[in-house]
Amino acid sequence: MGNVSVKGVSRRFIKEGGTPTVALDNVDLEVKDAEFVCFLGPSGCGKTTLLRIISGLDIPDDGDIFLNNEKITGPGPKRGMVFQEYSLFPWKSVIENVIFGPLMGGAKKKDALKEAEKYLELVGLEQFKDSFPHELSGGMKQRVAIARALANEPEVLLMDEPFGALDAQTRNVLQGELLQIWQKKHLTVLFVTHSVDEAVFLADRIVMMTSRPGKIKTIIDVDLPRPRGRTSQEVNALRDQVLNILSEEKDK
Incomplete structure (x- = not known):
């Protein structure tokens, strides 16, 4: 609820x-x-x-x-928060960013990794789980931020x-993807x-x-x-x- x-x-x-x-x-x-x-x-x-x-x-x-x-x-x-700035940890990989919240909440790493992979698949980034933020486009970074917020259920x-910081084409694509996730x-x-x-x-x-x-x-x-x-x-x-x-x- x-x-x-x-x-x-x-x-x-x-x-x-x-x-x-x-x-x-x-x-x-x-x-x-x-x-x-x-x-x-x-x-x-x-x-x-x-x-x-x-x-x-x-x-x-x-x-x-x-x-x-x-x-x-x-x-x-x-309550999960997604900011205009990507606010990812630059020294952590994509999947390490996503599991950060669940680990801080007491989740076991094996369980957190399993859930993180599920959310990365949901936002279409399962193939980039070992990449770092500087290797991603703006739209991909924001997908990671959404997956990180969702990982806390x-x-x-x-x-x-x-x-707001994305080009019009990427923005339209992510709007559609957000509605699908919602x-x-x-x-x-x-x-x-x-x-x-x-x-x-x-x-x-x-x-x-x-x-x-x-x-x-x-x-x-x-x-x-x-x-x-x-x-x-x-x-x-x-x-x-x-x-x-x-x-x-x-x-x-």
């Missing part, structure tokens, strides 16, 4: 001698198990801050986060612009992006956020069947709707 509840969450940052910057202001959100939710909004609206709070890497000044009615107070294996996968694993996915096209292609719901201070402006249900054409009439209409909402916030 991967039900996430965000209740009255606010986050403020204070520089020494300065006034507080309100990143998030009283955010409420309910995410259902196995739902794919994308967060979209102007730069600096608190999308990544919210994701980090849900991961347990940051703490709110007000409010609480719950996973399956259990309050989140710090990082945990039930999380209930929620948190993704902070994971494909459907196979029945994960809850919370995905931060700046790309309207990406959000429309991936999401069950798009959470539109306001300019700072970050609040939820509206939530758009994406009631389109998968696989989705990227240029269909329905997709274009939804893209225009999202772009108009973003323009309203950028003009403020």
Whole structure:
């Protein structure tokens, strides 16, 4: 189960001698198990801050986060995080990167290796298990990062612009592969992006956020069947709707 509840969450940052910057202001959100939710909004609206709070890497000044009615107070294996930067250990091979989390969680190395190979096969990198990060392309590195997150058997996968640094072709391929993994694993996915096209292609719901201070402006249900054409009439209409909402916030 991967039900996430965000209740009255606010986050403020204070520089020494300065006034507080309100990143998030009283955010409420309910995410259902196995739902794919994308967060979209102007730069600096608190999308990544919210994701980090849900991961347990940051703490709110007000409010609480719950996973399956259990309050989140710090990082945990039930929430896997994939960052925009590849964040792999450069001195470890691909498979050593993937087994790192399970080993830290107390798994036996033989069992961890067996599971790691399964996840590397899932992301199409089983033939590169002994390679090192510097030998991989950007897209391959991000596949390793996804496999590493999945190796801990999380209930929620948190993704902070994971494909933002990739070229358009690779990005489109990985979006399709991510949907296949999501459907196979029945994960809850919370995905931060700046790309309207990406959000429309991936999401069950798009959470539109306001300019700072970050609040939820509206939530758009994406009631389109998968696989989705990227240029269909329905997709274009939804893209225009999202772009108009973003323009309203950028003009403020």
